[in-house]
Amino acid sequence: MCGIVAYVGPKDAAPILLEGLQRLEYRGYDSAGVVVSNRGLKLRKVKGRVADLAKVVPVRFKGNLGIGHTRWATHGVPSDENAHPHLSADQRIAVVHNGIIENAGELRAKLVADGVAFASETDTEVLAHLIARAADENDTLEEAVRKTLKLVVGTYGIAVIDAERPGEVVVARNGSPIVLGIGEKEMFAASDVAALVRYTRQVVHLEDGELAVLKADGFHTFASDARETAKEPLTVDWDAGHYDTGGYEHYLLKEISEQPETITRTMSGRLDERFHVAHLGGLNMDARETRSFRRVKIIGCGSAYYSGQIGAQLIEELARIPADAEPASEFRYRNPVVDPNTLYVAISQSGETYDTLAAVQELKRKGGRVIGIVNAVGSAIAREVDGGIYLHAGPEVSVASTKAFTSTSLAFALLALHLGRVRDLSPADGRRVVDGLRRLPGQIEEILAQGDKIAELAQKYAKHPGMMFVGRVRGYPVAREGAQKLKEISYVHAEAYPASELKHGPLALIGPDMPTVAIVPDDELLDKNLTTLGEIRARGGQVLMVGHREPAAKLADDVIVIPKNEIELDPILLTIPLQLLAYHAAVALGRDVDKPRNLAKSVTVE
Ligand code: G6P
Helix, strand or coil, rough: CCCEEHHHCCCCCHHHHHHHHHHHHHHHCCEEEEEEECCCCEEEEEECCCHHHHHCCCCCCCCCCEEEECCCCCCCCCCCCCCCEECCCCCCEEEECCCCCCCHHHHHHHHCCCCCCCCCCHHHHHHHHCCCCCCCCCCCEEEEEEEHHCCCEEEEEEEEEECCCCCCCCEEECCCCCCCCCCCCCCCEECCHCCCCCCCCCEEECCCCCCEEEEEEEEEECCCCCCCCCCCCCCCCCHHHHHHCCCCCCHHHHHHCCCCHHHHHHHCEEEEEECCCCCCCCCCCCCHHHHHHHHEEEECEEEEEHHHHHHHHHHHHHHHEEEEEEEEEHHCCCCCCCCHHHHEEEEEEECCCHHHHHHHHHHHHHCCCCEEEEECCCCCHHHHCCEECCCCCCCCCCCCCCCHHHHHCCCEEEEEEEHHHHCCCHHHHHHHHHHHHHHHHHHHHHHHCHHHHHHHHHHHHHHEEEEEEEEEEHHHHHHHHHHHHHHHCCCEEEEEEEEEHHHHHHHHCCCCCEEEEEEEEECCCHHHHHHHHHHHHCCCCCCCEEEEECCCCCCEEEEEEEECCCCCCCCHHHHHHHHHHHHHHHHCCCCCCCCCCCCCCCCCCC
C-alpha cells in the first residue's frame, strides 16, 4: 500500500520520480509528493493524484537526488499536510514511508515534550524528526537511520535523504517491500518493480530488516546488525510495455481481454498428455508427501479468497480431499488449530497482502506446511512459503483483480488434478480435465466476443440501486466474485447469496428495484436453479441469467449464454461475463474504473 520511488544519479530526479509514481498509483492514490535535493531540499506535495502533483512541480525543479510517494491514508485524512515526503523541523531530512509505526503516539509525545513542532498527523513524521536528531550525532545517514529504526515498532518500507549528504539515499524494509533498481551510474529504489522497468531490469529485493545505501555508482546492503550482506541482482522478465494500457481505454479492460493468453501461460508446460497429470515442480513435494494430506485449507483476501472457494470445490471434487477457504484476515486472528496432515494454500496476486503474509508466518511458526499461489515472482509471500505455483499472468495493474482471479482458479484446477491423480482420480477423468483445460482459452475468446451485448445489459442493469447475485455450489463463489467486482468498481450495492439460501431471508429484498444475476450452469443443479429463478420472478424481480442455454420457460429477462466446459471447470468461464458486466456498469456510471474510491491494490497494512 502506498508507493515509494527514489533516485540518485546524473539526471534530474523529478521527472523520473513522477513517472515512477504514476506506475505505482494503483497502490494508493489519495495524495502524492516529491522532494529533490539541490543545495537544500525542495518539496512539493498535494492531496490528489500524481497528475495533480505534476501540475504543481515547477519546470525548473532541479536536483539529481530525490524521493517520492503516493499515499493510501492510514494515519490522518488525505490532505496536503499529511502527504509524504515529511521533513524534519530543520528541513534537513526527508522521509517517505509505507506501513504503520505502531508506537508513533508514544514517540510523538516524547518529541513534542522536547519542543518539536509537528506539521502533520502522520506516524511517518516522527521518523523525520528522529532521523534528524540522530544525524546530528552520527557520522553517516545510514547510522542515523539504523539508530532510529531501533526505536520503532511496526512495519515500514522507507526512503530517506539528507540535505547535507546530497549523493545518497538510504532505504530500509520491514514488512513493506523495497526493490533496488541498478542502472548505469544511477540507482533507483521503489516499492514495486513497476516503477523501475522503464529504466532497468536489474533489481535487488530487500529482505525484512535490511537497509541499503544507494549512490550513483552503486549500492551496499546491510542486515539489521549492520553486517554487510551480499545480494545477487535478478533480471525481471516484465518490461515497460507490460505496464501500458496497450491501446485499451482502461487497464481493467486490457486485463480482462488478456485472459486467453494469461491462463495459457498459467498452464503452459504443466500439463502431461501421457499420464493426464499436472506437473507442479514448484511445490517441492514428492508423491508420497502429496498423498499424505488429509485436508486442504486455503487462505487469501478479497478476490483471492473467492478464487480459493472455487479452488476448494475443485479439490474436493477432483481429489476427494476435504477442502475449504477462509479469509486470511480472519484466520490469522482466531488462533487456528494447525494440523500436520493439512496442506495450507495461501493465495495472493501481489504476494504482499499483509493479512495473508501474517497468516503464512503464523502457520509456519506452528509447523504448518504452506504453499503459495502467487503472481508476483520473488514477492514476500512467495519467499515465505515452502513451495508453490506461480501464475505467470503478467503484471495486474487495475485495482480490481480479473486475470489473476482466473489464473488462480486455473492453478487450483492444476493442483486438484495433481492431488487427484496421486489418489483416486482415474486416468480417464484426468484426461477429461486436461482436455477441458486446453479448451478454456478459445472459449474465453468466445465470451469476450459478446462484449457489446454485455455492455448493453450493463447499461440496463446499472440503473438500479442494488443487485443480488446468486449461485449454487460451484456457482456460489462465482456469484460472490461477480458481486465483488460490481461493488468495487461501479459502487452499485451488490450482495451475493447461495441460491438455496435466498428463501431464508434475502428474498424479502427482491422486487422491481433489485434485479438478480443468477449463475445457472448446466450441471446436476440446473432444475433447482431454475426453480429459484421462478421464485424471484414471482416476486417481481428481474433476472439476468448467466449459463449455458436459454431456459425453456420464460424464467429470465436476459440471458448471457456461454460455452460449456467440464462441470468442474465451468466456474472459470462463468466469471468472465461478470467481469465484463461490472466493467461496463462502471463505465456507464462514469466511475474511475482502474482506481476505485477508497481502495488500493496491495493492502500491506492490517
Ligand atoms: C485488495 C484488492 C483486491 C484483492 C485483495 C487481495 O483488497 O483491492 O482486489 O483481491 O487485495 O490481493 P492479493 O494481492 O493478495 O491477491
